[in-house]
Amino acid sequence: MGEFKKPVSEEEFDKNFGQIKPLMNQTEAHLESSRCLFCYDAPCQTACPTSIDIPLFIRQINSGDLTGSAKTIYASNYFGNACGKVCPTEVLCEGACVYVEQNVKPIEIGRLQNYATDQAISENKKLFELAPENGKKVAIIGAGPAGISCACELRTLGYVVDIFESKEKPSGLTVYGVAPYKITNEEVLDEMAYLKEQFGYSVRYNEPINSKAGLEKLEQEYDAVFIGIGLGNTSSIQLAGENLENCFGATELIEELRMNHHKVEFGEKVIVLGGGNTAMDAASESAQMGAEKVILAYRRSKTDMGAYEFEYDLAKGVGVDGWFNVTPLKIVGNGKVEGVKFARTEVVDGKLVQISGSEFTEPCDMVIRATGQSKQVAWLNQIGGLQLDGGNRIVVDVKTFQTTNKRYFAAGDAVNGGMEVVNAAADGKQAARGIHDFLS
Amino acid sequence: MPDISSNLAGIKSPNPFWLASAPPTNSGYQVMKAFDAGWGGAVWKTLGVPVVNVSSRYGGVNYRDSRLIGLNNIELITDRPLKDNLHEIEEVKKYFPDHAVVASLMVESRAEWHQIVKDVENAGADGIELNFGCPHGMCERGMGSAVGQEPEVLKTIVGWVKEVSTVPVIVKLTPNISDITVPAQAADEGGGDAISLINTIQSLVGVDIDNFVPYPVVDGKSTHGGYCGPAVKPIALNMLKNCAQHTNVNLPISGIGGIENWRDAVEYILLGATNVQVCTAVMHFGFGIIREMIPGLENYMVEKGFDSLEDMRGKALGNVTNWENLNLKHKVIADIDEEKCIGCQLCYIACEDGAHQAIGLTENNGTRVPHIIEDNCVGCNLCSIVCPVEDCITMVRKDDGTEVVTWKDRQEEGSAPTTFNDDRAGGIGHWVPEPKDALNKK
Numbered sequence: 094m095g096e097f098k099k100p101v102s103e104e105e106f107d108k109n110f111g112q113i114k115p116l117m118n119q120t121e122a123h124l125e126s127s128r129c130l131f132c133y134d135a136p137c138q139t140a141c142p143t144s145i146d147i148p149l150f151i152r153q154i155n156s157g158d159l160t161g162s163a164k165t166i167y168a169s170n171y172f173g174n175a176c177g178k179v180c181p182t183e184v185l186c187e188g189a190c191v192y193v194e195q196n197v198k199p200i201e202i203g204r205l206q207n208y209a210t211d212q213a214i215s216e217n218k219k220l221f222e223l224a225p226e227n228g229k230k231v232a233i234i235g236a237g238p239a240g241i242s243c244a245c246e247l248r249t250l251g252y253v254v255d256i257f258e259s260k261e262k263p264s265g266l267t268v269y270g271v272a273p274y275k276i277t278n279e280e281v282l283d284e285m286a287y288l289k290e291q292f293g294y295s296v297r298y299n300e301p302i303n304s305k306a307g308l309e310k311l312e313q314e315y316d317a318v319f320i321g322i323g324l325g326n327t328s329s330i331q332l333a334g335e336n337l338e339n340c341f342g343a344t345e346l347i348e349e350l351r352m353n354h355h356k357v358e359f360g361e362k363v364i365v366l367g368g369g370n371t372a373m374d375a376a377s378e379s380a381q382m383g384a385e386k387v388i389l390a391y392r393r394s395k396t397d398m399g400a401y402e403f404e405y406d407l408a409k410g411v412g413v414d415g416w417f418n419v420t421p422l423k424i425v426g427n428g429k430v431e432g433v434k435f436a437r438t439e440v441v442d443g444k445l446v447q448i449s450g451s452e453f454t455e456p457c458d459m460v461i462r463a464t465g466q467s468k469q470v471a472w473l474n475q476i477g478g479l480q481l482d483g484g485n486r487i488v489v490d491v492k493t494f495q496t497t498n499k500r501y502f503a504a505g506d507a508v509n510g511g512m513e514v515v516n517a518a519a520d521g522k523q524a525a526r527g528i529h530d531f532l533s
Numbered sequence: 534m535p536d537i538s539s540n541l542a543g544i545k546s547p548n549p550f551w552l553a554s555a556p557p558t559n560s561g562y563q564v565m566k567a568f569d570a571g572w573g574g575a576v577w578k579t580l581g582v583p584v585v586n587v588s589s590r591y592g593g594v595n596y597r598d599s600r601l602i603g604l605n606n607i608e609l610i611t612d613r614p615l616k617d618n619l620h621e622i623e624e625v626k627k628y629f630p631d632h633a634v635v636a637s638l639m640v641e642s643r644a645e646w647h648q649i650v651k652d653v654e655n656a657g658a659d660g661i662e663l664n665f666g667c668p669h670g671m672c673e674r675g676m677g678s679a680v681g682q683e684p685e686v687l688k689t690i691v692g693w694v695k696e697v698s699t700v701p702v703i704v705k706l707t708p709n710i711s712d713i714t715v716p717a718q719a720a721d722e723g724g725g726d727a728i729s730l731i732n733t734i735q736s737l738v739g740v741d742i743d744n745f746v747p748y749p750v751v752d753g754k755s756t757h758g759g760y761c762g763p764a765v766k767p768i769a770l771n772m773l774k775n776c777a778q779h780t781n782v783n784l785p786i787s788g789i790g791g792i793e794n795w796r797d798a799v800e801y802i803l804l805g806a807t808n809v810q811v812c813t814a815v816m817h818f819g820f821g822i823i824r825e826m827i828p829g830l831e832n833y834m835v836e837k838g839f840d841s842l843e844d845m846r847g848k849a850l851g852n853v854t855n856w857e858n859l860n861l862k863h864k865v866i867a868d869i870d871e872e873k874c875i876g877c878q879l880c881y882i883a884c885e886d887g888a889h890q891a892i893g894l895t896e897n898n899g900t901r902v903p904h905i906i907e908d909n910c911v912g913c914n915l916c917s918i919v920c921p922v923e924d925c926i927t928m929v930r931k932d933d934g935t936e937v938v939t940w941k942d943r944q945e946e947g948s949a950p951t952t953f954n955d956d957r958a959g960g961i962g963h964w965v966p967e968p969k970d971a972l973n974k975k
Contacts, residue, residue, distance in 0.1 A: 123598060124598045127597035127598035128598075130877045130921055131879070132876075132877040132879065133877070133878035133879060133881055133882035134878055134894075136901065155597060191876050191877045194875035194876060195922060
C-alpha cells in the first residue's frame with residue numbers, strides 16, 4: 094500500500110492534499126517579519142518577476158499595517174495571493190534572500206505575502222482608485238493570469254475591459270493546472286472575485302473566441318485586443334498506445350483533478366512520463382490520490398530534468414519513485430493501459446541513445462504523459478499579420494507586448510512558451526501599459 | 534573557583550545578585566523561592582503605610598520580535614500590612630541566615646521613620662533601603678522621587694533614619710533629575726552607608742491608538758509610570774559612572790537597571806558597582822535566570838584572572854573620561870570581510886543616508902559586497918553596528934598610536950576652531966556630495 098489512502102470524500106481529499114504553504118497565524122507572521130533585514134536594493138525584489146517591494150510589505154506586516162502591505166503587493170502583482178502560494182519562491186525571492194548566503198533559513202516571503210493578501214481579500218479591502226473611463230474599450234481573450242492582470246491594470250487607466258473566457262472559471266492554470274497542495278480552488282476563486290469586484294471588468298465565461306469572424310467582431314468593437322490564451326493540450330509524443338484508455342495528458346488530468354477532486358479515478362500503479370515540473374505535480378498527485386506505486390520515468394539523467402529540485406523532492410516525499418535514463422517505446426495494452434515498454438538510454442558523444450537489448454516492459458494500469466503542452470498555432474493563424482517564432486510563440490515587442498499585428502497585444506504562456514503564473518501576471522500588466530501607450 | 538561573595542557596606546551575601554525592591558519581593562514566599570533558586574539577596578517590596586493599588590498596572594515595550602525590552606509600572610509600594618511583612622522577613626531569615634534581606638522603606642514623618650526602622654531591624658533585616666526613587670503615585674504624596682529630587686530633604690530624612698538604625702542604610706536614588714551626583718552627595722552627607730541606582734524613569738510607555746489612551750489603561754484613563762528593563766541600562770550605566778567617579782560621593786553602589794544576565798552584571802561591576810539588583814528580567818523569565826548569571830560571572834572571572842569581585846570592581850572607570858580628553862589623532866576605518874558579507878547592503882544605505890557617504894556599491898560585476906571609500910570614512914562605526922553578520926565589518930586602526938592630541942590640547946595651544954567659518958573646522962577638506970546629486974540617485 095502507498096502512503097496515502099484513496100480519498101473518497103472532500104475531507105479526505107483535503108487531508109491528502111495538505112497545503113504545503115499554509116496560512117500563517119499572527120504570531121508566526123510577526124516573528125517571521127521581524128527577521129527581515131530590510132536589505133537595500135533587495136535581491137528578493139530583484140528576483141521577483143513582478144518586482145514586488147518585498148522588504149516594504151514585510152515591514153508593513155511587522156508594524157501592523159496589513160492593508161498597506163496588501164497594497165504594496167497588489168500594486169506590483171494582481172495575482173498577489175496566488176503567487177504567494179504557487180510561485181517557485183525557492184528559486185525566486187526566497188532563493189535570493191541574503192540569509193541563504195549565511196546558511197540561515199530564508200524569510201518565508203510567500204507565506205508572509207499570503208498573510209497580507211488573505212486579510213485584504215477576506216475583508217474585501219478596496220486598495221485602488223480607478224481612473225475615470227476614457228471612452229476606449231479593450232477585449233481580452235483568456236481569463237488567465239496574463240489576461241486578468243492586463244484587465245486590472247487597464248481598468249486603473251480608465252479603459253472598459255471585456256474578457257472572453259472559453260472555460261467556466263477565471264485564472265487559467267491557477268485553478269485548472271496548479272497542483273492542489275499548492276493552492277485550493279476556493280483561494281484562487283476568492284482572489285478572482287475580489288479583483289473583479291474592485292476593478293469592474295466583465296468576464297464572459299464559456300464564450301470562446303474560436304473563429305475568424307469572432308476575432309473580426311472584436312476588432313470592430315474594441316480599440317485593442319489582448320491575447321492571453323496560454324497553451325493547448327498536452328503534446329503528443331507520437332507513441333504507440335497513446336490513445337489507450339487510462340493514458341492521460343498531464344494537463345488534462347490535472348484539470349480534471351482540480352475540478353472533481355476525489356471523484357477522479359487514479360490507477361493502482363501509475364507511470365508518469367516526463368521530467369518537468371508538471372511531471373512532478375502529476376506524480377505527486379497520483380501518489381496522493383492513493384496509487385500504490387508511482388514511477389516517474391525520465392529519459393535522461395536526474396540532473397537533466399527541467400523540474401526544480403524542490404519539486405522533485407516534494408514528489409519523492411510523497412513516495413514517488415524516480416527512474417532515469419529510460420525512454421518509453423510504446424504504451425502496451427489491449428484497449429486499456431497494461432504497461433509501458435521502455436529502453437534504457439545513455440549519452441554517447443553528447444547524444445542520447447538507446448542501449449540495444451535493454452528493452453523491458455513495466456506493467457501499470459495508468460500512464461500520464463507530462464510531455465509539454467502544445468501551441469495553439471491554428472488559432473493564432475486566424476489573426477492576420479500575427480508573426481510566430483520558430484517555437485510557435487507569438488512574437489511581441491519586449492517592452493510593450495505589442496504583436497506584429499499592431500492592434501493585438503499578447504503575454505503569458507502563448508508568448509513565453511510556458512512559464513510561471515508570476516511571469517504571466519507581470520507581463521499581462523506590462524502589456525496593459527503598452528496598450529495604453531498605443532491608444533493614447 | 535573565584536569568590537563571588539559580596540559585601541555592600543557591611544551587608545553580606547553569597548553572591549552579588551539581589552532582587553530589587555519590586556513585585557518579585559512582595560512576599561516571603563517569593564523571596565524564599567528566589568534564595569532557594571540561588572539569588573544572593575533581596576530588597577523587600579517597599580514597606581510603609583499599605584496602599585491601595587489599581588488593576589492594570591504594567592505596560593511593555595516590544596522591539597520587533599523581542600518582548601519587554603522596556604517595562605513600565607504604576608504599581609505603588611506594598612499593599613500588605615506591615616505586620617505580615619515583618620513576620621515573613623523573620624521567616625526568611627530563619628531559613629536563609631547568610632542571605633541578604635534588605636527592607637525597602639517609604640514613610641513620611643520622622644516618628645514613622647523611627648518606628649519602621651526599628652520594626653524591620655527587629656524582624657531581622659540585614660539592611661535598610663530608603664526608597665527615594667519611586668516616580669509615580671507616591672511622589673504625588675510627597676514621598677519617593679519627590680524626596681530624591683530635593684537633596685536637602687533627602688539628607689534630612691537619611692539623618693532621621695541614621696538616628697536610630699543599627700544596620701547599614703542604602704539610599705535608593707531617582708534618575709528623574711538632571712545630575713544624579715547631587716542627591717548622591719546628599720546621601721553621603723546625611724550619613725547613608727550606600728546608594729543604589731537607578732530607580733525607574735518617568736514614562737508613558739505607549740498609546741492605544743484605537744482608543745486614544747496611553748498604557749496601562751485604567752478605566753479609559755492612564756497615568757505616567759516608572760520605566761525599567763533592558764532599555765534603561767545605558768542610562769543607568771552613565772549615572773553609575775557619574776557617581777562612582779565623583780570625588781564627593783564615597784559610598785558603595787548597588788547597581789540597578791536592565792540587568793538580565795552575567796554580562797550586564799559584569800558591566801555594572803566594571804563601572805564601580807559593588808553588587809547588582811534585578812527586577813524586570815525576573816518578572817519576565819522568573820527566578821531561574823540566576824542559573825545563567827552565577828556561572829557566567831564565575832567563568833568570566835576565571836578567564837580574566839579575577840579572584841574576587843573587588844578585583845574587578847571599577848576596572849573600566851579609569852577609561853571613562855570627558856570628551857575633551859579623547860585623542861583626536863585616533864583613526865579607525867571600516868573594513869568589510871568579503872567572504873562573510875551576505876550582500877544585504879544595510880551598511881551602504883546606513884552610511885549613504887545616515888552618515889558620510891563612505892560606502893560604495895560595486896556595479897556590474899555580480900557582487901553585492903559594498904566597498905569602503907576610505908577617504909570619506911570618518912570611522913564612526915555605524916556600518917559595523919548595522920551589519921547583521923558577526924565580525925563581518927571591523928574597524929581597523931590606521932594611526933600608529935604615537936600621536937596624541939586632544940580637544941583640550943587644541944584649545945590650550947589655540948588651534949581649536951573658534952569662529953563660524955573657521956578654516957580649522959574638522960570637516961574642512963572632507964568631501965561631501967553636491968546637494969543636487971541627491972536627485973540623481975535611484
